[in-house]
Amino acid sequence: MISNKLTNQLIEKVLTTSKIIAMVGISFPKDEKNSRIIKRRPSIIVMEYLKEFGYKVIPVNPNSAGKKINGEHVYEKLEDIPTPVDIVNVFRPSKETPEIAKQAVKIKAKTLWLQFGIDNLEAKKIVEIAEINYIANKCIKQEYQKSFLKISPVFPVLQ
Numbered sequence: 814m815i816s817n818k819l820t821n822q823l824i825e826k827v828l829t830t831s832k833i834i835a836m837v838g839i840s841f842p843k844d845e846k847n848s849r850i851i852k853r854r855p856s857i858i859v860m861e862y863l864k865e866f867g868y869k870v871i872p873v874n875p876n877s878a879g880k881k882i883n884g885e886h887v888y889e890k891l892e893d894i895p896t897p898v899d900i901v902n903v904f905r906p907s908k909e910t911p912e913i914a915k916q917a918v919k920i921k922a923k924t925l926w927l928q929f930g931i932d933n934l935e936a937k938k939i940v941e942i943a944e945i946n947y948i949a950n951k952c953i954k955q956e957y958q959k960s961f962l963k964i965s966p967v968f969p970v971l972q
Contacts, residue, residue: 820948821960823946823948824948824951824956824960825960827899827900827923827924827926827946827948828953828956828957828960828961830899830923831868831899831900831923831924832867832868832869832899833868833869833871833896833897833898833899833900834863834868834869834870834871834898834899834900834901834902834953835871835873835888835891835894835898835900835901835902835922836856836859836860836870836871836872836873836902836904837873837874837891837901837902837903837904837905837913838856838873838874838903838904838905839856839857839860839872839873839874839877839882839887839904840854840856840857840874855904855928855952856904857882857883858954859902859904859928859952859953859954860872860882860883860885861883862954862957863953863954863957864883866957870883870885871885871886871888871894871896871898872885872886872887872888873887873888873889873890873891873894874887874889875889875890878893890916891913891916891917891919891920891922892916892919892920894920897920897921898920898922899922899923899924900922900923900924900925900926900953901913901916901917901920901922901924901925901926902926902928902953903925903926903927903928903931904928904931905931906931907927907931907932907933907936908933910925910927910931910933910935910936911933911935911936911939913925913936914933914935914936914937914939914940915939917940917945918939918940918943918945922945923945923946924945924946924947924948925940925945925946925947925948926948926949926951926953927948927949927950927951928951928952928953929950929951929952929955930950931949931950932949932950933949936949937949
């Protein structure tokens with residue numbers, strides 16, 4: 814129980830003190846036929862939600878670099894973002910997170926946040942050595958709702 818309490822305190826601190834989020838792995842509609850499906854993807858829903866609550870969300874996706882998602886310029890990699898980043902929020906498979914963790918350290922992000930279902934011990938070690946917060950297997954949108962709106966949705970990314 815103490816561990817959960819500390820984790821909840823860390824999450825609230827991170828969400829209160831952070832305003833710029835780089836979202837790695839956000840999806841981009843490739844054509845008009847698929848755009849309705851893409852708009853329902855968790856990464857798009859989470860991005861829109863966080864923007865509504867005042868966060869600046871910067872999409873990162875090498876396949877969509879130079880395009881815009883929800884009005885925001887898409888960057889190929891974290892290092893390309895011209896402004897400091899508070900949170901690196903990850904929508905990629907766990908096996909890819911060590912490399913993302915190294916990039917998060919390089920850009921001096923304050924937190925590496927791995928979405929629900931994503932966790933990696935090597936990524937955790939990389940960021941903790943650099944004194945960067947590590948939050949894994951948690952939906953940033955759901956955690957915002959629990960901490961500040963005092964609601965706990967059944968489907969975290971869809972509510």
